[in-house]
Amino acid sequence: MKRIVILASGSGSNAENIITYFRKRKQIEVSAVLTNKNTAQVLERCKRLKVPALYFNKAAFSDTTTILDFLVSQKPDLVVLAGFLWKIPKNLVAAFPNKIVNIHPALLPKYGGKGMYGSKVHKAVKENGETETGITIHFVNEHYDEGAIIYQAKTSIIAKDTAEQIAEKVHALEYEHFPVVLEKLLLKNG
Secondary structure (H helix, E strand, O other), X not given: OEEEEEEEOOOOXXXXXXXXXXXXXXXXXXXXXXXXXXXXXXXXXXXXXXXXXXXXXXXXXXXXXXXXXXHHHHOOOEEEEOOXXXXXXXXXXXXXXXXXXEEXXXXXXXXXXXXXXXXXHHHXXXXXXXXXXXXXXXXXOOOXXXXXXXXXXXXXXXXXXXXXXXXXXXXXXXXXXHHHHHHHHXXXXX
16 A cells, blocks of 8 residues: 655645545555644544644754654655645755655745745736746755756736636646546556
């Protein structure tokens, strides 16, 4: 059985989509969800879905080995960032080389880097008059949004699209492609 641990910071819609997707498959499970916000809606989703979910603070993540130790104990085949906004510490990147995967709501290398997440990305895409945007699924390294690209999917933008409409198009791509790409990664690696 392949195992995924998800890190999330917000509503958890991508986390729920991944959990639901893998419930229908026998070879892969989401064994836990970790969040850095004790008010994150992902905690309620996990409770409803009966998936173990834990909250942690900045010290547990960056200043101690608490989260590293927990992840090692879970023996995940992938650590998946689903709306997780903190930079991954070097010790986690080193412990899970090419096993930490993120999804970014734009076609990297455009609109990536520190502070570029969620609605900020969609507003920047709109303000720059882009005619397409999309998602980038990539491995995590020690720099924001600079890890090797695994997969990209595009959607067109028309001039009258608002940042909110762009966000809806990008979310649709996330829900459609993220679990499928994760499954291919896990099954490809035996």
